[in-house]
Amino acid sequence: MTLLDFARGPALAWSLYILFFGSLLRLVGVLLARKHVDLSQPRNADTLGDSVRTVFTRFWFKPEFRASTLFITLIGYAMHIGLAVVVLLFVPHILFISKLSGLSWGGLPNDTIMLAGAITLAALVAMWVRRLQNPLMQAISNWEDHLALFITGLPVLTGMMAYGHLFQDYPTLLAIHILSVELLFVWFPFGKLFHAVMWIPTRFKLGAHFSRRGVKA
Amino acid sequence: MSDDKTLGERLRESGLSRRGFMKFCAATASMMALPPSMIPAIAAALEKARRPSVIWLSFQECTGYTESLTRSHSPTIESLIFDHISLDYHHTLQAAAGDGAEAARKAAMKENWGKYLLVVDGAIPQKDGRVYSAIAGMTNLEMLKEVAEGAAAVVAVGTCAAYGGLPKASPNPTGATYVSDLITDKPVLNVPSCPPIPVVISGTLAHYLTFGTLPELDHLGRPKAFYGQSIHDRCYRRPFYERGQFAETFDDEGARKGWCLYKLGCKGPVTYNACATTKWNEGTSFPIQSGHGCIGCSEPDFWDKGGFYEALSKGTFSSAEGIALAAGAGAAIGVAAAMGAKSRQTEADAKHKEDPA
């Protein structure tokens, strides 16, 4: 069995088992956890509207924070949109997703995907440099923040290397690319990357919390 | 049997002119996938080349390789090459049979000990006392070992001999294995494919004949001249792949326009062979040009790399049930954990109410 056979076969199967097992475990566990009993008097009893609103208002910063957050917000968008384009609009990726989901849609030409990949990588590097240099970020970062950036960037980097046949033959690079994605699958449910699923419930909960206390946020 | 005349002498004896010889060298260079600038070097080497003895053993195989070779599209050039090698033993092509054939093999081995070229096609069964394939009362392994011992080099022709091929495909009922798994003390050169392109077989033999050495090999033992680039890298449909234009079925608009066959399972990106440039049947076409994706036949275990019609990026796992099971298990444990936490909290609350202190 070659490295590529291993990556496309058993490694892929097991990483997917772990991905789905871990994601469901964490999602169900969190959603069913008992609500925090708040004995204080609510300023606002009907929090639903504010909760839903918060899910969306957090897509952009408040004007007051412009100076401190504009850069990282733009970088963040570049990274996330770039990643989404690469993951969801590269035809071989679409075929893989359609095998899992049965859904299918059109893709983009390869050079567009490469451009998106390059933007994603550059943005990830910028985020990492900021995390290393900004004193506040230094103070609130732990090893997992660095790991999350690394695990996200690795598949993009290896994918682009495979596409360009850099340093190695294509089958080996493809195997390394697939293995790096499998690493992402395995780590995804258990670390901070799970925000990709949790961002909605988290913002909703935060919205409810603030609303109850009468905070406009 | 071998004699002492050089190829140059033989060709001139047969009445070939100097221009004819240069033409022969040009065709040979092209066959060996060498650049035309090498023609003078080839001419010089062929002029001096001596006649090697070749013993050809066929084991677990379908004779597709011999069929392919004898249908080479440049019969004159190849017949000149083959006239010049002394094919001393070949099951399918030799006239002798039975004891006579075996005697010819033994005689050729003795006379050219240490110098002959051994060509093998077919895999070698290892299970159940190796009973699944035998010749003249010898198991394939015995014959392979015996002949390989006195060979200068071994050429494994076809995917069966090179990597096990169809006989070794899962579940491999005969325990088939391949030449380089068994012969480790001699140079082994692989010429895989199912079957190999005739020009690639004769080009490889021509290289040995011309230079007396084996050509440069890749990590899977294949001559780089022919297997140095992937089908995908030399595929004329590649521009469509880059533009994201794919045939979705074998008879849709895209298929008729000659778009890329990736979605229909083409394994060209991970297959190394010369089909895209050398092509088949006098350079007429090759599978992708005929509208069918590459099945990857020059790669080890190509039978077991998932469906021929499954896109490469889909992976080889087939585990919808497995994933559903994993997700179900995750959800169940999540529910159990949440419930457990809740009941512990409720108990704690109750205690707290009873005894707020």
Added chain:
Amino acid sequence: MSGLETIPVTVVTDEPLTQTGNMVPILNEIRHALSHPAETGESTTIDLGAIPFGPGEREELLATLGKGEIEATLHALGESLIHETAYPGVWIVTHRSPQGGELTTCIEVTRTPSLLSTPPADVSEAAAALKRYLQDHSARESA
């Protein structure tokens, strides 16, 4: 009724052919190589068998190069056709086997393809042969 007519077959004749886009780079290579024969006498050979072409593309390349003033046929090991293209200095050499199958087709960028000039050994052999003929001839005359 074979039922064949129920199979929906569309015959397409005017579809654009698949293009690798290899023609223009080859023409560029030829253009570049054309500066050599004039300056250094160096010639360049491009083996068309080593280049991927879509259906019809090779024919298009050859048609673009066109036919020039000279055409020669070599009769040895089957026929070989050597002709200059419409671009002087660019030659096409096609070797065929005695059965007529194509062995190789090369583009040669040179003033004279090497196959056209006589091998020096053939020249000296020719001189010897002619000398023999003349000796025999004069022997017969005097006899």
